[in-house]
Amino acid sequence: xxxxxxxxxxxxxxxxxIKVNRQSAQFVEREFHCTNSCFDKNPKVEVISVDSFNNVQxxxxxxxxxxxxxxxxxxxxxxHVEFINTAIKHMDxxxxxxxxxxxxxxxxVLPAGKFVPQNYLQSEFMHYPKHQQCIVDLLxxxxxxxxxxxxxxxxxxxxxxxxxxxxxxxxxxxxYWMPKFNNLSPxxxxxxxxxDPYELALLAIKRICSIDIExxxxxxxxxxxxxxxxxTWIVSGQSPDQKKxxxxxxxxxxIYIEGGFRIWLRKQSIIxxxxxxxxxxxxxxxxxxxxxxxxxxxxxxxKPKTSNKIVRKKTxxxxxxxxxxxxxxxxxxxxxxxxxWIRLLEKDGNPKLSSIPILFTSKSPLGNVEPLVELDxxxxxxxxxxxxVSIE
Amino acid sequence: MMQCAKRFAVAFVHxxxxxxxxxxxAKTCRWSAARVIHTSxxxxxxxxxxxxxxxxxxLDYAETRTERIRLALKQLKxxxxxxxxxxxxxxxxxxxxxxxxxxxxxxxxFHDHSSLDKWIVNCDSDHALGFSKCDLKISSQGYxxxxxxxxxxxxxxxxxxxxxxCNILTxxxxxxxxxxxxxxxxxxxxxxxxxxxxxxxxxxxxxVSGQFDITWNDVFTFxxxxxxxxxxxxxxxxxxxxxxxxxxxxxxxxxPLPLHKISHFGITVSDKADxxxxxxxxxIGADFDPNHHEETAYEMYEVKQNYIIGT
Numbered sequence: 001x002x003x004x005x006x007x008x009x010x011x012x013x014x015x016x017x018i019k020v021n022r023q024s025a026q027f028v029e030r031e032f033h034c035t036n037s038c039f040d041k042n043p044k045v046e047v048i049s050v051d052s053f054n055n056v057q058x059x060x061x062x063x064x065x066x067x068x069x070x071x072x073x074x075x076x077x078x079x080h081v082e083f084i085n086t087a088i089k090h091m092d093x094x095x096x097x098x099x100x101x102x103x104x105x106x107x108x109v110l111p112a113g114k115f116v117p118q119n120y121l122q123s124e125f126m127h128y129p130k131h132q133q134c135i136v137d138l139l140x141x142x143x144x145x146x147x148x149x150x151x152x153x154x155x156x157x158x159x160x161x162x163x164x165x166x167x168x169x170x171x172x173x174x175x176y177w178m179p180k181f182n183n184l185s186p187x188x189x190x191x192x193x194x195x196d197p198y199e200l201a202l203l204a205i206k207r208i209c210s211i212d213i214e215x216x217x218x219x220x221x222x223x224x225x226x227x228x229x230x231x232t233w234i235v236s237g238q239s240p241d242q243k244k245x246x247x248x249x250x251x252x253x254x255i256y257i258e259g260g261f262r263i264w265l266r267k268q269s270i271i272x273x274x275x276x277x278x279x280x281x282x283x284x285x286x287x288x289x290x291x292x293x294x295x296x297x298x299x300x301x302x303k304p305k306t307s308n309k310i311v312r313k314k315t316x317x318x319x320x321x322x323x324x325x326x327x328x329x330x331x332x333x334x335x336x337x338x339x340x341w342i343r344l345l346e347k348d349g350n351p352k353l354s355s356i357p358i359l360f361t362s363k364s365p366l367g368n369v370e371p372l373v374e375l376d377x378x379x380x381x382x383x384x385x386x387x388x389v390s391i392e
Numbered sequence: 393m394m395q396c397a398k399r400f401a402v403a404f405v406h407x408x409x410x411x412x413x414x415x416x417x418a419k420t421c422r423w424s425a426a427r428v429i430h431t432s433x434x435x436x437x438x439x440x441x442x443x444x445x446x447x448x449x450x451l452d453y454a455e456t457r458t459e460r461i462r463l464a465l466k467q468l469k470x471x472x473x474x475x476x477x478x479x480x481x482x483x484x485x486x487x488x489x490x491x492x493x494x495x496x497x498x499x500x501x502f503h504d505h506s507s508l509d510k511w512i513v514n515c516d517s518d519h520a521l522g523f524s525k526c527d528l529k530i531s532s533q534g535y536x537x538x539x540x541x542x543x544x545x546x547x548x549x550x551x552x553x554x555x556x557x558c559n560i561l562t563x564x565x566x567x568x569x570x571x572x573x574x575x576x577x578x579x580x581x582x583x584x585x586x587x588x589x590x591x592x593x594x595x596x597x598x599x600v601s602g603q604f605d606i607t608w609n610d611v612f613t614f615x616x617x618x619x620x621x622x623x624x625x626x627x628x629x630x631x632x633x634x635x636x637x638x639x640x641x642x643x644x645x646x647x648p649l650p651l652h653k654i655s656h657f658g659i660t661v662s663d664k665a666d667x668x669x670x671x672x673x674x675x676i677g678a679d680f681d682p683n684h685h686e687e688t689a690y691e692m693y694e695v696k697q698n699y700i701i702g703t
Contacts, residue, residue, distance in 0.1 A: 173642075173644065181615070185593070186619075187619060204591070208619065211625075263590055263591040263620035264591035264592045264620065264665055267663075267664065268665075274622050317623075319622075319623070319624060321533045322622075327622070365531075365532055365533050366588070366622050367588070367670050
């Protein structure tokens with residue numbers, strides 16, 4: 001094929017270009033000249049303008065499919081590639097980027113049987129390259145949005161591009177890899193993921209609590225408390241081990257409410273808070289010189305010595321950077337709701353909390369902390385009050 | 393001739409030569425006067441020129457000659473120290489002979505600021521390809537903290553289609569005098585990490601850059617799912633699970649991870665969820681499990697090809 005083109009160039013091309021080619025061996029440009037008259041027509045106007053998708057009033061799946069239907073109803077369908085490319089760009093706004101049926105309909109915009117290569121040369125040299133590329137882009141979009149194709153799509157693609165078409169090969173690759181990764185995550189999130197913050201909070205707290213199999217995730221309503229100011233929900237997770245830790249907590253050591261931290265559930269995130277204390281100091285093993293006989297102990301007469309080499313096994317919640325006593329996410333992520341959380345925990349099996357000092361902190365050793373908007377607002381209120389005072 | 397040389401010079405200076413040569417030739421051709429069909433583009437782009445694929449290295453070379461000599465001598469001092477240590481190690485000849493099951497050998501740990509020197513941090517905004525920001529530092533508790541803000545907004549230059557990644561990567565494994573070398577992990581079967589993530593999934597990349605240009609971008613990858621939350625998480629991934637990719641595309645022909653020629657190790661986040669991310673890392677290591685015999689988790693048999701070329 002290349003040889004053929006080379007000879008063509010030798011005959012047809014202008015001497016100017018040959019000179020350039022000979023002199024710069026590094027930059028070879030093979031060109032092919034045609035007569036001007038064939039091309040001196042006005043450029044073809046695209047059938048689908050960019051605005052046709054923008055002009056739709058209500059943007060949802062139904063209207064998107066209607067647009068495809070309208071295009072297919074036209075008598076002389078042309079500009080398939082332009083239409084599909086424009087449609088791909090607008091899929092996100094119409095909310096159909098995770099919808100398999102829409103992708104199928106988009107493939108069906110191309111007529112079946114027209115682009116199937118009829119011989120080896122055609123199939124080797126990418127028959128209808130723009131059409132193939134546009135469907136490859138469509139499959140890429142599917143992959144990016146985590147939509148696994150089904151066998152019907154294979155049928156659609158084979159009917160349009162033949163078994164050797166590049167979109168078909170790409171489809172097979174997707175069908176090999178995507179199901180492998182689909183259920184790989186140890187903390188699966190339902191698909192489509194819920195949009196409701198309450199549902200997300202439940203998922204997030206369950207996910208955090210998955211470290212301890214005994215932990216319970218409970219939902220509290222703040223209106224059950226008499227002294228609570230706002231009415232919201234609190235998703236709280238605590239295990240029996242953590243309750244024991246609270247019960248054995250010394251009364252002079254404070255507990256911190258830290259947060260908000262962010263946890264991601266696929267593309268959404270939720271703010272959560274933790275109840276943390278400083279890590280328990282493990283007693284230093286006193287080194288005993290066993291060869292020293294100056295202070296010899298006779299086990300028959302003296303008190304049996306308790307060994308400091310045996311220590312209580314630490315629970316999962318006692319980490320080197322702090323002991324985590326509970327985890328929660330609230331509807332408003334406000335200071336008031338967190339106070340209610342402590343009161344509700346107190347009623348629900350942690351009576352000791354009432355006698356331990358509890359502090360709010362905006363910093364945490366466990367990574368970056370999201371600033372609370374509500375806290376900032378309260379600061380502003382204070383500042384405003386101060387201003388007013390100064391004016392008076 | 394002059395025009396052509398200029399064109400080449402412009403392309404040489406620019407970051408991505410392929411794109412610029414195309415753009416330049418399009419500009420110089422007068423479309424209206426002579427209709428031209430380009431049968432093929434510049435043939436000199438068949439192979440890759442540099443290992444960085446045209447991205448800048450970020451190395452500041454000295455301006456003047458004397459400054460360059462001064463810097464080189466400074467570097468020479470360091471290299472000689474490295475060489476001395478290598479020689480000492482060779483004479484001592486004390487390799488690890490027994491890899492006990494379940495014992496984690498730690499390769500990278502973040503305890504002090506000198507441990508950050510082994511890492512390169514980059515993101516798309518470094519190359520004007522996006523708007524993400526990231527940072528690797530030592531947290532107040534003495535762990536490595538890879539954090540930043542991921543942004544998948546695409547810059548409007550008409551070329552870039554996807555954007556939004558942050559990445560940390562170890563420097564190229566090298567012997568003294570900057571000779572390329574490889575890590576040998578053949579004795580191990582599992583990668584071990586202790587991390588505290590934020591619920592995102594990260595990518596663990598084991599680079600196995602080879603000698604030839606088509607192998608420069610060979611990477612074996614697997615996903616690191618993080619739980620999120622205040623608890624630390626120990627991750628143990630068999631090397632056999634890592635799949636072969638190059639330039640961000642999973643390859644059709646998979647192969648077992650060549651553990652004897654590891655050139656870099658990296659962690660990437662690019663999960664298209666815009667917002668802050670953080671991954672605390674305690675250590676990265678590996679261990680040996682005598683009961684693990686799998687070489688690769690992916691199918692190795694030849695499929696009957698019903699297409700003719702490529703792949």
